[in-house]
Amino acid sequence: MSDVKVFTLEDLQAHKSREDLYLLISGKVYDATQFLDEHPGGDEVLLEEAGRDGTEAFEDVGHSDEARDMLVKMFVGNFDGPTKSSAKASAGGSTTTSSSSGTNPLLFVVLAGVGAFLAWRLFLA
Numbered sequence: 001m002s003d004v005k006v007f008t009l010e011d012l013q014a015h016k017s018r019e020d021l022y023l024l025i026s027g028k029v030y031d032a033t034q035f036l037d038e039h040p041g042g043d044e045v046l047l048e049e050a051g052r053d054g055t056e057a058f059e060d061v062g063h064s065d066e067a068r069d070m071l072v073k074m075f076v077g078n079f080d081g082p083t084k085s086s087a088k089a090s091a092g093g094s095t096t097t098s099s100s101s102g103t104n105p106l107l108f109v110v111l112a113g114v115g116a117f118l119a120w121r122l123f124l125a
Ligand code: HEM
Pocket: 023, 030, 032, 035, 039, 040, 041, 042, 045, 046, 049, 054, 057, 058, 061, 062, 063, 064, 065, 066, 067, 068, 070, 071, 074
């Protein structure tokens, strides 16, 4: 069985300092403390992403495969909590109706077509 540690948002927020820095990227938690001084993009950006989901910031830079390989050595555990993507999905609670029809316009078009066809058949009958 796996004994990988699972971090909550509170766990993550306890590691936001220069002496103790964890980063959350793509649902995984990395200890970047030793890496702060080595990061080619500087320590500031890493400190900025501490305690929150840094996936977008990390991906926006277009990090190389080499950079991604470095993550493997820093891995300390998985994250159990709201990530940016899941937060977006659940944040849409009140707008679920509009976003679901917005995300699947094809279904709407097909249903409208079937409805129009049935109305036409009934009209002719
Ligand atoms: C532990 C996680 C990270 C690792 C291992 C890492 C690693 C690297 C590496 C190896 C480079 C050199 C270019 C490349 O190979 O892609 C780089 C550049 C860069 N990184 Fe990161 N990075 C991490 C997190 C972040 C985060 C969260 C940000 C937030 C914005 C960031 C911003 C940048 C920037 C702006 C550069 C470009 C620096 C330049 O070319 O002047 N990195 N990073």
